[in-house]
Amino acid sequence: MTYINQGKISYLEKKARVLRRYIVRMIGEAGSGHPGGSLSAADIISVLYFDLLNIDPSNPFDPQRDRFVLSKGHGAPVLYAALAERGFFPVENLWTLRKLDSPLQGHPDMTKVPGVEMSTGSLGQGLSAANGMALAARVQDLGYRVYVMIGDGETEEGQIWEAAMTSSHYSLDNLTGFLDHNGLQIDGPVDQVMSPLPISEKWRAFGWEVIEVDGHNIEEIWKACQKAYTIKGKPTMIVCKTIKGKGVSFMEDKVEWHGSAPSKEQVEQALEELEEEVI
Amino acid sequence: MGKNVATRNAYGEVLIEIGQRNSRVVVLDADLSKSTKTAGFGEAFPERFFNMGIAEADMMGTAAGLAAAGLIPFASTFAVFATGRVFDQVRNSIAYPNLNVKIVATHGGITVGEDGASHQSVEDIAIMRSLPNMKVVVPADAVETRKVIEAAVEEKGPFYIRLGRSGVPQVLEESAEFNLGRGMVLRKGSEATIIATGIMVSKALEAAEELEEKGLQVRVINMSTIKPLDEELILEAARETGFIVTAEEHSIIGGLGSGVAEVLVEKYPVPMKRVGIMDTFGESGPPELLLEKYGLTAKNIKEAVLSLAK
Known part of the structure; x- marks a missing residue:
């Protein structure tokens, strides 16, 4: 269970690059959106959607399915990319992102897109919803697992800590959290805007098991998820150190790429870079 | 009751x-x-x-x-x-x-x-x-x-x-049916209508009874569903009784009174008055005295009806 072979690692790395290519193109076509925090999450999302999640695009509302809640809803492009690549809807739909009448809203809308488990966008709310889903698994005696991704800036919202208490108070060991710790938020570095640091210590103090990983290392992410399955009686937070804009050189670690779209030329340059990485 | x-x-x-x-x-x-x-x-x-x-x-x-x-x-x-x-x-x-x-x-x-x-x-x-x-x-x-x-x-x-x-007080029969989005006529009357919700329904019935003693036949509607609002029943009352008084334990801004006014103004304008809390916060005190101080009594409803009945 705790062994991942090189073939799978390469496969998931390749899928992460596919997601990044979609993200860049999609936001370029839309002319607006949030590339930085979508790209930082791509490797984690790849591990979930192309290996761990028990989901079936032909039966998206199966009560037994695993759930993933993207609490940092502005990362919608990475979620849409994964759902399209998994076959929840045609890849061509990605190019309708943020356009009138598109199901692909600027922030995820669960009523419009099969596979989107929770409507998010107003930060701080997804962990509460994930807790509800995890409690529902217990009430209904269903064996599914709930995953939730929050941003590091998002932990400035008080509701996150209300929910963090709930996860541990109710011993939700069927819940795995990912903290996309890219260190940047709209107005600047998180530790300058309103420091949530030290972040791992906070989650530990709230009763969570905490595992720190390189959020761009497929093997580390995958192994941390496996370890989380073995932790009983409490939830696990995987603190993923990431780089905002990861994979596109001119976007990496640049706060201005939190919420602006690349130009046509920038899209082309980014796609070239993401192509080059293919081994 | x-x-x-x-x-x-x-x-x-x-x-x-x-x-x-x-x-x-x-x-x-x-x-x-x-x-x-x-x-x-x-x-x-x-x-x-x-x-x-x-x-x-x-x-x-x-x-x-x-x-x-x-x-x-x-x-x-x-x-x-x-x-x-x-x-x-x-x-x-x-x-x-x-x-x-x-x-x-x-x-x-x-x-x-x-x-x-x-x-x-x-x-x-x-x-x-x-x-x-x-x-x-x-x-x-x-x-x-x-x-x-x-x-x-x-x-x-x-x-x-x-x-x-x-x-x-209990105002409904045990057998009364609740239908979402439908108001309930609790008292028939053709000369005035009181549309009330929540605790104000019993006070509306009280007011209607006192008004009957004065010779005024007042219709009382229990509007428990405020959204979706029973437009048909409101319009029927407006057409048949000529004016409407609303009563609610809530600000006159944005509640039942506002909802009824929105329907009437667009579809069948008739005189109306809203009995409710007059855009102010409450305060500590026994409930009954608060209702009196903030104008939420049968007497307040009665006066509102009489002011429009002339």
Whole structure:
């Protein structure tokens, strides 16, 4: 269970690059959106959607399915990319992102897109919803697992800590959290805007098991998820150190790429870079 | 009229009954379960009861997640906390995704009494009425409360149900039917109409009785569903009786009175008056004296009717 072979690692790395290519193109076509925090999450999302999640695009509302809640809803492009690549809807739909009448809203809308488990966008709310889903698994005696991704800036919202208490108070060991710790938020570095640091210590103090990983290392992410399955009686937070804009050189670690779209030329340059990485 | 029972007590009882036959019903509370009366459900079904502590925002979000996974969550706290304090959670996590969460708020209005204005919601109906997908219901008495809760279990989608702290007289027959979105004519009359909701229904009936002694035949409508509003019944009353007085234990801004006015102004304008709280906060005091001070008595309704009857 705790062994991942090189073939799978390469496969998931390749899928992460596919997601990044979609993200860049999609936001370029839309002319607006949030590339930085979508790209930082791509490797984690790849591990979930192309290996761990028990989901079936032909039966998206199966009560037994695993759930993933993207609490940092502005990362919608990475979620849409994964759902399209998994076959929840045609890849061509990605190019309708943020356009009138598109199901692909600027922030995820669960009523419009099969596979989107929770409507998010107003930060701080997804962990509460994930807790509800995890409690529902217990009430209904269903064996599914709930995953939730929050941003590091998002932990400035008080509701996150209300929910963090709930996860541990109710011993939700069927819940795995990912903290996309890219260190940047709209107005600047998180530790300058309103420091949530030290972040791992906070989650530990709230009763969570905490595992720190390189959020761009497929093997580390995958192994941390496996370890989380073995932790009983409490939830696990995987603190993923990431780089905002990861994979596109001119976007990496640049706060201005939190919420602006690349130009046509920038899209082309980014796609070239993401192509080059293919081994 | 029967004995005085608080609508929150009826809620606590009917929840347990429903819990026995519907395993999908779960209940959340935010450290007020003894006051909201959900504690009984918690004792009967501990595995389906979640005390969320003093964290209303998290409670609403958790309820959303439970609903997204197919359960029917009832989330309870005082009206003031169930609306204003968590507006964004209710908006974005419940109403926008149209999730099957039943927000049952107790301690609505100023009859909260001694706790004072911080705990008296005078604007909750206005807040919830403004949300797409949200249905808003204010039962008139304990009998109707039971029926409203039963109906909310059956009808998919988010509800805001407003209950009270203090006892209210029974105004409905046990056999009365509650239909979501339909007002109820409790008293026939062709010369004036009072449309009331919640605790003001019994006061409207009282006023109508006194007005009959003066020779005025007054129609009384119990408008428990404030959204979707029964436009047909309002328009019928306007056409047949010529004017309308509304009565609610809520600000005159944004509640039942506003809803009725919106319908009338666009479709059949007739004179109307709103009996309600005049854009002010409440204060500490015994409920009955507060109702008097803030103009929420049968006498106030009667005067409003008479002022338009001339």
